[in-house]
Amino acid sequence: MNHFVFPKWSNFAAPALVIIALIVPGYALSVVYYGGSPRTTDVGYEPAQPVEYSHALHVGKLGIDCRYCHTTVESSAQASIPPTQTCMNCHKQIRAESRKLLPMKQSHATGMPIEWIRVHDLPDYVYFNHSAHVTRGVSCVSCHGRVDKMQVVYQKETLSMAWCLDCHRRPEKHLREQEFVTQLDWTPGEDPLTYGLRIRERNNINPSTDCSTCHR
Amino acid sequence: MSKSVIIGGMIAALLALLPLLFIARARVVRSDRTRIHLIQDMDNQPKFKAQSSNPLFADRRAMRPRVLGTVAREQLNEDTRLYLGMSNGEFVPTNPLPITEALLKRGQERYDIFCAACHGLAGYGDGMVAIRADELQEGTWTPPTSYHNDLMREREDGHLFNTITNGIRNMAAYGPQIPAQDRWAIVAYIRALQRSQNAKLEDVPEELRASLR
Numbered sequence: 001m002n003h004f005v006f007p008k009w010s011n012f013a014a015p016a017l018v019i020i021a022l023i024v025p026g027y028a029l030s031v032v033y034y035g036g037s038p039r040t041t042d043v044g045y046e047p048a049q050p051v052e053y054s055h056a057l058h059v060g061k062l063g064i065d066c067r068y069c070h071t072t073v074e075s076s077a078q079a080s081i082p083p084t085q086t087c088m089n090c091h092k093q094i095r096a097e098s099r100k101l102l103p104m105k106q107s108h109a110t111g112m113p114i115e116w117i118r119v120h121d122l123p124d125y126v127y128f129n130h131s132a133h134v135t136r137g138v139s140c141v142s143c144h145g146r147v148d149k150m151q152v153v154y155q156k157e158t159l160s161m162a163w164c165l166d167c168h169r170r171p172e173k174h175l176r177e178q179e180f181v182t183q184l185d186w187t188p189g190e191d192p193l194t195y196g197l198r199i200r201e202r203n204n205i206n207p208s209t210d211c212s213t214c215h216r
Numbered sequence: 217m218s219k220s221v222i223i224g225g226m227i228a229a230l231l232a233l234l235p236l237l238f239i240a241r242a243r244v245v246r247s248d249r250t251r252i253h254l255i256q257d258m259d260n261q262p263k264f265k266a267q268s269s270n271p272l273f274a275d276r277r278a279m280r281p282r283v284l285g286t287v288a289r290e291q292l293n294e295d296t297r298l299y300l301g302m303s304n305g306e307f308v309p310t311n312p313l314p315i316t317e318a319l320l321k322r323g324q325e326r327y328d329i330f331c332a333a334c335h336g337l338a339g340y341g342d343g344m345v346a347i348r349a350d351e352l353q354e355g356t357w358t359p360p361t362s363y364h365n366d367l368m369r370e371r372e373d374g375h376l377f378n379t380i381t382n383g384i385r386n387m388a389a390y391g392p393q394i395p396a397q398d399r400w401a402i403v404a405y406i407r408a409l410q411r412s413q414n415a416k417l418e419d420v421p422e423e424l425r426a427s428l429r
Contacts (some may be wrong), residue, residue, distance in 0.1 A: 009218040031235050031236065031239070034236075034239050034243075036254070040239055041242070041251055041252045041253070043243070044242070044244075046247065061344075062333065065330075065333075067329045071393050071394075080267060089390075090334075090349075093349065093357045093386065094349050094352065096354075096356055111275060113276070113277060123257065123258070123259035124263065124265070125261070
């Protein structure tokens with residue numbers, strides 16, 4: 001009779017199967033969890049823009065205030081990207097012949113706007129408002145990172161709901177006097193938490209976590 | 217047999233590490249590829265948001281400029297003193313807004329945002345942009361005017377306002393960037409700057425004069 005004999009390695013099959021059964025779901029879960037998290041899919045998005053405009057040069061080196069260009073950031077929901085005219089305030093005279101500024105010149109001559117590519121983009125069902133944050137002393141740096149050091153703007157934070165709520169529950173360490181909101185390198189010079197708590201107390205800042213604040 | 221199973225298992229395990237490596241890479245490297253967006257929900261709705269594009273119009277702007285010859289509600293701006301700095305075709309000599317500390321503070325803030333880059337924080341025309349433009353030596357740049365000479369001190373407030381609104385010679389118009397009230401606040405602040413750089417001892421309250429000597 002030709003008996004079937006299990007090969008010797010099959011002794012390990014059972015424990016191996018158990019180990020695999022433990023590892024595979026954990027593995028699959030972590031791939032989905034980490035792979036699907038906005039920190040992987042969204043953060044670090046750095047689209048190439050139609051003009052090589054650099055915040056590091058204009059803000060970091062020349063010291064132009066954010067509100068010179070993003071004029072509506074304190075008064076409306078949008079910060080707004082500046083129109084070509086704003087750039088031409090200076091570039092009619094400065095580096096007027098530069099190859100890098102050719103698209104601006106064309107846009108100025110034809111009236112066709114420059115099509116900048118959106119970096120930060122919330123889903124369309126979320127209501128966000130810049131003025132509500134900037135006039136209550138939340139600095140650009142809390143949500144956009146050190147823009148004054150960026151050659152090309154990229155997304156620094158996740159912009160997920162968890163991220164919004166984290167700050168809405170504990171805004172202290174992001175608060176400062178309103179006059180410093182556009183100074184991205186500003187520090188309170190004392191413990192940020194006690195400083196923030198004082199500001200929060202004084203200005204009575206209580207960000208809402210009701211669903212209707214952001215979904216309406 | 218057992219060897220091939222072991223090798224196969226090892227290859228599978230190595231391949232299984234690849235997605236984790238890609239994920240780790242995506243978490244540290246910045247990229248200009250469009251964001252991966254598996255579950256769309258209602259993230260991108262067929263509506264036009266501020267500053268988005270609309271292919272129906274020749275200039276592709278979804279936000280339409282005001283039609284020529286029309287006036288939007290609440291933008292009639294009839295008060296020529298306030299909105300043009302003129303009355304009866306002449307520049308108004310003084311600021312139509314009451315000069316308060318709040319107005320000056322606002323003016324200082326707005327001046328530092330919109331003017332200091334060229335005109336300098338104290339108004340001598342030595343802002344960072346002016347310095348850099350001088351260094352470039354391109355021949356197209358006119359230095360910003362200093363506010364601290366008799367000609368500038370004698371300009372009417374309405375003239376300064378008009379300069380901000382419509383620009384002057386080589387300076388661009390700042391009317392579109394700054395609301396009228398803020399332009400008047402800046403005018404008031406420029407007046408304060410001028411006084412601060414041209415003060416005589418008599419301008420200092422008597423009890424403080426001793427501390428200056």
